[in-house]
Amino acid sequence: MNIPDIIIAIDGYSSTGKSTLAKLIAEQYSFLYLDSGAMYRGVTLYAMENGLIAEDGSIDEVGLKAALNDLDLDFKATEGGSGTFIGDRCVEKEIRTLEVSSHVSPVSAIPFVRNFVDERLHAFGRRKRVVMDGRDIGTTVFPDAEVKIFMTATAEVRAQRRFDEMVSKGQEPVMEEVMKNLLERDYIDSHREVSPLSRADDAYVLDNSDMTLHEETVWFQGLCQGKFGILE
Numbered sequence: 406m407n408i409p410d411i412i413i414a415i416d417g418y419s420s421t422g423k424s425t426l427a428k429l430i431a432e433q434y435s436f437l438y439l440d441s442g443a444m445y446r447g448v449t450l451y452a453m454e455n456g457l458i459a460e461d462g463s464i465d466e467v468g469l470k471a472a473l474n475d476l477d478l479d480f481k482a483t484e485g486g487s488g489t490f491i492g493d494r495c496v497e498k499e500i501r502t503l504e505v506s507s508h509v510s511p512v513s514a515i516p517f518v519r520n521f522v523d524e525r526l527h528a529f530g531r532r533k534r535v536v537m538d539g540r541d542i543g544t545t546v547f548p549d550a551e552v553k554i555f556m557t558a559t560a561e562v563r564a565q566r567r568f569d570e571m572v573s574k575g576q577e578p579v580m581e582e583v584m585k586n587l588l589e590r591d592y593i594d595s596h597r598e599v600s601p602l603s604r605a606d607d608a609y610v611l612d613n614s615d616m617t618l619h620e621e622t623v624w625f626q627g628l629c630q631g632k633f634g635i636l637e
């Protein structure tokens with residue numbers, strides 16, 4: 406099946422499998438996959454490494470604003486595909502730790518951080534044939550995206566997925582902490598003032614609590630066939 410040159414926006418709660426589906430769509434239809442959450446995670450890691458986040462979690466916003474002027478954050482090609490880079494350093498692994506996860510929502514709620522990330526995301530969107538996942542792609546970053554998907558699943562299913570993902574990366578997570586972090590992020594992401602997580606009116610809802618990845622791709626194919634009048 407051929408999909409026209411469009412932007413596909415995939416938003417939704419944490420650990421709903423947005424990136425897994427987005428990567429598969431990118432692979433199947435030769436789209437560029439972009440993980441907007443990785444940008445917020447990169448900013449958070451950079452803030453942590455520069456001592457701008459205190460023990461109690463408070464953020465030195467004045468310091469961070471100044472530090473962003475020196476932050477070279479980008480997606481670059483790697484041996485395994487592409488990854489998030491700070492300068493020449495691939496930080497793909499460091500940005501996925503629970504420590505970064507526990508600070509990323511407050512960091513991403515800061516308006517100048519959102520502007521910093523949005524500028525970079527818009528630059529990628531100019532080329533079309535992009536599938537991007539995040540929290541506000543269909544509502545704010547690309548409100549004109551031709552296909553918008555809003556993903557959701559029960560908190561239990563999502564916490565288990567995040568737990569398994571961390572174990573597979575060699576980490577030793579505690580389920581209660583993973584669940585606590587997930588619920589906290591849901592709350593902050595949906596209640597922040599700037600670009601809160603919400604479903605765009607024209608987004609298709611995908612609840613994958615009881616779906617396999619294959620069923621999700623069949624669902625996506627059906628959506629595109631209907632939307633673009635593709636017959637195969």
Ligand code: DC
Binds near residue numbers: 419446513539541
């Ligand atoms: O998708 P993720 O869990 O890697 O995202 C990390 C955080 O970044 C998430 O808690 C909220 C924030 N985020 C955002 O505010 N807007 C986006 N478009 C993507 C992520």
